[in-house]
Amino acid sequence: MRSKGIHLSLALLVSMGAFSLSGCGSGDGDSARVAQTVDASKNGVTEIKITENLGYVHFKSFYQFELIGVGNDGKEINLTNKATWKITDSDVENIGKIKDGYFTAGGTKGNFKLVAEYAGLKATPKDITVSDANLTSVAIEETPNVVNECQNITLAAKATFDGTLVLPYPLTWKIVSGANLGSFKDPAKGILNTINNGTITLVAIGLDNNNKEISSPPFNVTVEDDLATITVTTTPAVTELRDGETATVKVSGTYTDSTNTVDITDNATITAAPGELLLIEGTKITARNGIPTGKIVTLKGACGGEEGTKDLTISERRLKSVEIENENGGTSNLSMSEGSKLNLNLTATYIDNSTKDDYTNNVVWQIDDRNNNITDDSKVTISSSGELNVNTDLNLTAAAIIYVTAEVRDGSGNVILNPDGQPVEDEINITINPN
Numbered sequence: 001m002r003s004k005g006i007h008l009s010l011a012l013l014v015s016m017g018a019f020s021l022s023g024c025g026s027g028d029g030d031s032a033r034v035a036q037t038v039d040a041s042k043n044g045v046t047e048i049k050i051t052e053n054l055g056y057v058h059f060k061s062f063y064q065f066e067l068i069g070v071g072n073d074g075k076e077i078n079l080t081n082k083a084t085w086k087i088t089d090s091d092v093e094n095i096g097k098i099k100d101g102y103f104t105a106g107g108t109k110g111n112f113k114l115v116a117e118y119a120g121l122k123a124t125p126k127d128i129t130v131s132d133a134n135l136t137s138v139a140i141e142e143t144p145n146v147v148n149e150c151q152n153i154t155l156a157a158k159a160t161f162d163g164t165l166v167l168p169y170p171l172t173w174k175i176v177s178g179a180n181l182g183s184f185k186d187p188a189k190g191i192l193n194t195i196n197n198g199t200i201t202l203v204a205i206g207l208d209n210n211n212k213e214i215s216s217p218p219f220n221v222t223v224e225d226d227l228a229t230i231t232v233t234t235t236p237a238v239t240e241l242r243d244g245e246t247a248t249v250k251v252s253g254t255y256t257d258s259t260n261t262v263d264i265t266d267n268a269t270i271t272a273a274p275g276e277l278l279l280i281e282g283t284k285i286t287a288r289n290g291i292p293t294g295k296i297v298t299l300k301g302a303c304g305g306e307e308g309t310k311d312l313t314i315s316e317r318r319l320k321s322v323e324i325e326n327e328n329g330g331t332s333n334l335s336m337s338e339g340s341k342l343n344l345n346l347t348a349t350y351i352d353n354s355t356k357d358d359y360t361n362n363v364v365w366q367i368d369d370r371n372n373n374i375t376d377d378s379k380v381t382i383s384s385s386g387e388l389n390v391n392t393d394l395n396l397t398a399a400a401i402i403y404v405t406a407e408v409r410d411g412s413g414n415v416i417l418n419p420d421g422q423p424v425e426d427e428i429n430i431t432i433n434p435n
Contacts, residue, residue, distance in 0.1 A: 036119040045069040133161035150303040155190035157204040197225035230308035241287035251301035293411035335431040339392035373400030396434035
């Protein structure tokens with residue numbers, strides 16, 4: 001059983017295939033056939049054929065088959081994901097399953113015929129052998145082994161069975177030395193993410209039929225020190241985020257041999273200071289803990305010893321209104337006596353109608369004795385937190401009404417306005433009773 005020089009690398013097959021597998025066919029049903037017919041008519045397809053392949057699949061592996069359609073003008077069209085694929089004449093049960101041409105072996109050796117149909121056309125069936133040949137060697141293919149720091153390099157390896165048969169096979173990629181310079185974020189794929197310069201030594205490993213590890217010879221990748229500058233941008237391109245608003249971060253690098261920027265987001269580390277102002281989830285950032293006047297947070301992207309920054313203003317959600325209440329939630333008919341205190345709170349309502357109790361951001365409390373009931377204003381005070389105090393020696397002869405206001409102000413000391421242009425403030429009257 002010889003490969004006759006035909007093989008597809010794991011990396012290529014992974015990029016061509018889909019790993020979400022279900023069912024034993026694709027495009028089944030009347031609606032699929034109607035869609036195929038319409039598509040065939042539009043493209044003028046008159047002939048279909050399964051592309052040349054090994055005719056072998058390992059019983060612990062996979063294979064991406066393809067179907068090509070030929071139009072009236074001789075132009076070829078890839079129909080792999082539009083065709084109806086079937087497994088027929090299998091000499092064992094559950095030999096595997098196929099979807100969009102992607103065959104997954106069921107763990108048993110045997111033979112079957114591969115059938116592909118499209119819009120009433122049938123391709124010549126292919127005889128496929130599901131082999132239990134044993135893995136004997138793994139070799140990383142001689143691809144370019146030099147990459148700029150903070151960029152990725154895609155590697156490929158071939159698996160050889162019984163000394164001659166080369167088949168697609170699931171491999172695990174592992175760094176032997178230089179783990180501080182890069183990583184395989186998905187060990188099943190040969191995509192090496194680099195984060196610094198130097199030499200990374202790696203191997204590809206497969207398991208034989210007895211689950212014994214078969215490793216490739218070590219392979220060196222040189223990561224060059226060419227990163228010059230880093231820039232950080234967001235989508236949307238904003239300078240301010242309000243609590244709950246999100247943006248996507250992009251980190252770009254410029255290299256010494258080019259003026260073009262390269263997206264290195266996947267390789268960079270993204271941080272923020274102060275960290276409590278941004279929730280970072282991968283490349284998604286969410287504003288939090290903002291105040292009306294805004295707080296500055298520095299968003300940083302770093303890789304390869306370089307870093308770039310972007311300043312954002314984090315503000316709270318836009319206010320619609322505020323309401324004064326006592327500590328028990330009362331908002332009217334509030335009263336107190338000489339020598340007592342009353343704790344007042346502010347509940348804020350945002351433009352999305354969400355609320356926040358005990359709102360304190362840039363709130364200014366004031367007392368208004370507009371009826372001149374208090375002979376000495378210094379004996380009735382209110383703190384910055386809304387605690388109202390009345391001295392015992394106020395010496396009232398009758399109940400007095402005062403007015404308490406709470407205003408939310410900006411950094412310049414002005415009362416902020418809601419989206420309707422109204423001041424974000426509230427007022428409440430409180431009765432002070434004599435002893």
